[in-house]
Amino acid sequence: MDKQRQTDALQRLGQDRRHDLLGKDQLFQSDPILNTEDVMKLLQVSRRTLQSWRDQGLISFSAIHGKFYYRMSSINKMLDAHLQKQEVHYGN
Numbered sequence: 001m002d003k004q005r006q007t008d009a010l011q012r013l014g015q016d017r018r019h020d021l022l023g024k025d026q027l028f029q030s031d032p033i034l035n036t037e038d039v040m041k042l043l044q045v046s047r048r049t050l051q052s053w054r055d056q057g058l059i060s061f062s063a064i065h066g067k068f069y070y071r072m073s074s075i076n077k078m079l080d081a082h083l084q085k086q087e088v089h090y091g092n
Contacts, residue, residue: 031071031072031073032071032072033069033070033071033072034069034070034071034072034075035067035068035069035070036050036067036068036070038070039070039075042075043075050068053078054068058078058081058082059074059075059078060074060077060078061074
């Protein structure tokens with residue numbers, strides 16, 4: 001994943017939330033791994049929404065003993081794949 005895109009995503013969280021979301025050892029990792037709660041906070045979605053995204057194959061994840069983990073690059077990939085660009089028309 002492009003390090004700049006990751007940095008931009010983390011900057012959107014704000015400095016305080018970044019420290020709360022990522023552990024000290026992951027704060028400067030090239031592709032941090034987030035758990036379900038972290039992703040829910042980051043994207044401000046419910047557990048059910050995240051489960052639906054997994055079921056639909058919209059977001060990549062790893063499942064280990066019933067716990068789900070997501071790479072920051074997977075989150076950015078999903079967001080990029082669903083990026084909506086709106087055309088702006090000026091005048092007539």
